Amino acid sequence: MNLIEQLAWLFLLPLPIACVTWTVTHEEVFREPREFCARRCKNGKSLIERKFFYLFTCEYCFSHYITVLFIFLTHYKLLLTDWRGYLLAGFAVIWIANVYMSLFALLRQSIKLEKAEAEKVEKEVERK
Known part of the structure; x- marks a missing residue:
């Protein structure tokens, strides 16, 4: 793979x-599993359990595994x-x-x- 192809892949x-990372760690579709993981992260009995479940609530951490x-x-x-190419690729891709x-x-x-400001203006217009 030449340098141009590598850079294309990099971006x-x-x-x-x-x-994938954002969807799992932020969006509504994964809210219940994420809340379960957050509870286990806070109330887990062992350090390993707490850290394992934390991985599914933190986009930075989860992005490493993805x-x-x-x-x-x-x-x-x-x-x-x-x-070493895998190692370099991993950290560069995670960063980007x-x-x-x-x-x-x-x-x-x-x-x-912007949406909140627009709603505020609409309410003011309705009151007048």
Whole structure:
């Protein structure tokens, strides 16, 4: 794989990783399992149990495991062709996936703010 292909993979592979990670750790469809994990994380009897269940509530932590899965499925390596290429790819992809999730969070926050402001203006107009 040449450098251009590697860079394309570097910026495209984090997209589904960020999507899966965000969906599991934030969206309504996984609310009940996430709440279960949050309870087990807070009330677990052992350190291992608490840390294991924490992984499903933290997007940064969960993105590591999703990245390992995707790199295993795609055999993506960055710059080097041996095991070090997997290591470099893993950390680079995790970082970019988390940048994508941060940008998405900012976008959602901005949209919610604009929506709240619009609703406030609509209520003021209705009162007049």
